[in-house]
Amino acid sequence: MNNHIELLHNYFIKYSREAIDKNLFENINTKSISIDFSSKSRKGDISSNFYLVAIKKIKDKNFNFKDDLLKGLSELFFVQDCDISKNGFININIKKEFLIEQIFYLLNEKDKFGKSNFGKAKHVNIEFVSANPTGPITVAHMRGAVLGDVITSLLLNSGYKVTREYYVNNAGSQINILGNSLYKRYLELFGQSIKLNHDEYPGEYLIEIAKLIKKEDGDKWVEKNSKDKENYFKTYAVKYLLNIIKKDLKLLNIEFDKFSFETDIVSSNVINDLFKILDDSDLLYNGVLEKPKGEDIDDWEPRSQLLFKSSQIFDDQDRALKKSNGEWTYFANDAAYHLDKFNRKFDKLINIWGADHIGYIPRMKSVLKIISNSENYLEVLTCQIVRLIKNNKILKMSKREGNFVTLNEVYNQVGKDPLRYFMISKKSETSIDFDLNKVIEKNKDNPVFYCQYAYARASSVINKANDLGININSFNKNTKIKEYLTNDEIEIILKLLSYPYILHQSALKREPHRLTNFIEDVSISFHSFWNKGKENESLRFIDEKNILKSQTKLLWLHSMRIVFENIFNIIGIDYHETM
RNA sequence: GCGCCCGUAGCUCAGUGGAUAGAGCAACCGCCUUCUAAGCGGUAGGUCAAAUGUUCGAAUCAUUUCGGGCGCGCCA
Structure with missing residues (x-):
């Protein structure tokens, strides 16, 4: 640069x-x-x-x-x-001459403007969403989904190689419960009255899946009570729900390069490798955890189990790797999955977790410090919850109670662009209130329209000038250009030229909201300048009597469009020449 | 009890060591014979939760207190 x-x-x-x-x-x-x-x-x-x-x-x-x-x-x-x-x-x-020089450079770079090789082709694995396939994707995962996707774009624009990955928790007791819940819905279709336990999934989507099984297999499973049946129902449910999740994410243009399955991790030997690495570092022992503080746990009793000395690294206490019955814990499997990622030779791992997983960061970073011998090999970004507000009331949601709002529903109400824009336009560690009433209004309250409108206005001038035969197709640097630039225009040009820094900082700190702040700022300056042309004709973009002056303005209008297009592409929203 | 995050205008949020703390929404007053008024200009709105400290300088850093959120099991 x-x-x-x-x-x-x-x-x-x-x-x-x-x-x-x-x-x-x-x-x-x-x-x-x-x-x-x-x-x-x-x-x-x-x-x-x-x-x-x-x-x-x-x-x-x-x-x-x-x-x-x-x-x-x-x-x-x-x-x-x-x-x-x-x-x-x-x-x-x-010097104005220098700024003009830079504008020509920008125009020449086009979509490359602002990109850097800072990442030196290092390969980053970014894991996000990873929602359990026990139901459709909900607003709870919406923020992490968009954040992960946009950070991926930021990294790609900074010269990294990136693999987007989704970890599917398709093993464990929640999946068994899912399978049972589905089976009950299946039985229900044959006239049996069913009763769902408190911890089972009441969501109506399971009825739809049950109907499909009935259509395919008839009453084949009604009398059956076997391991086959259990496996069939839970595998069917996971497969079906994962497809729904993929489809829903596709609505927001979010796709993954790889899906990793917990069952594959379990059946591979990677967990034994992990055990060996930790054991060789003398970080494992059989011990008894203290009773956790806070909420009282009725059935708690001290038991001996395999523990990991995470407190010697980043954590404030040791963590269980095995249950007292000898099975691996969820954490053990997840840690093994991270070893699997390490074995696939990434230079860095990034995880995006919801606020409810913040407590797991120290133990997972502890494991990866041992595996990789680097404190920053694993980077965990967290995003706080998005609270949905409707009619001035907070919507309480729980997947198990079935009263959640799905991503699909929100998408149908507001569309892709405002949703994507809103999810990343605030710092991720801040909890945000998403007011459905306001977002449904679809008016100028959405800053995304404001920026898209600035883009459309700029395009409209360029097209209009083109109709009049004014363009910059064969326009070269000309000493007179600087005489036509007003202070307002220089301010806009200075902002446009700072874009590479904004992008770089945004990528470095994993903070996409810096880009939305930036584009809103430029849009404000642009709309403001536009209106000055109403009062002062000499400030209008097109002056047929002064081609050179008009071309000077077209110069930075084209530059602005390039910068806007680059940002829109990174945050993944559409732009149109007319609105 | 402990850990993490947050506390900035009526509301939603930027700003994390620099100049007089900013924007949007809401309120009030103006601007369409015009390249898009889906816009613009103006007015009003602040003890940056509180206290102490660090220094040329603090919303920003440190310590403490108060408020709010999330989490803290062998669950997943």
């Missing part, structure tokens, strides 16, 4: 090194140098705290730091002018 922000940052680092070498300064921590390219105060195109940071470290009292710094800065080829404010900030205005 060779834009003004990068160039300036590099200059400060170079300046620091040389000044330290000349013994003018003590060591300057270059990490504390910040370049502010979006300051609202607008005292300069960009500003920096470098003077404040460095002046503390000055050694030679006779050295005139301020003058030397300003002289050096003003000699930089992209700097128009610069000064240091009373309170110590460096404010710099960029």
